[in-house]
Amino acid sequence: MQVASAIGPGLAGAALLQLSVAQVYVVFGLAQFACAFGYCIVPRYREFLALDHETVKGWYGREYQLAFLRGKNVVVSTPGVVRDPL
Incomplete structure (x- = not known):
């Protein structure tokens, strides 16, 4: 900053x-x-701003996992659930 x-x-x-x-x-x-x-x-930005300090840590990573796993070998078996194929 x-x-x-x-x-x-x-x-x-x-x-x-x-x-x-x-x-x-x-x-x-x-x-x-x-x-x-x-x-x-930005999707769900208002919801993000309403979260408390502890809940907000890593929130986008948990909610939009595929957006943060680009270039990695992952398998999506169920919508919203990501697992490593290895």
């Missing part, structure tokens, strides 16, 4: 070399809108 907090001001400073302050505000506003809109398309 600390790197991300340094990248934003750095990008804004670089943008100010070429654009006006108003243009930088518009560009960053549109970028923030695009990021916020991305949360709308």
Whole structure:
């Protein structure tokens, strides 16, 4: 998170070399809108946010196992149940 907090001001400073302050505000506003809109398309995001701190750990990995097993040799025998074939 600390790197991300340094990248934003750095990008804004670089943008100010070429654009006006108003243009930088518009560009960053549109970028923030695009990021916020991305949360709308994440499946079950509201449910995820409602979970307590302990339950949330590894939640997406448990709920969407196939999304996190790409490239591994796995067998799906029953929907939602993944087992290693070895």
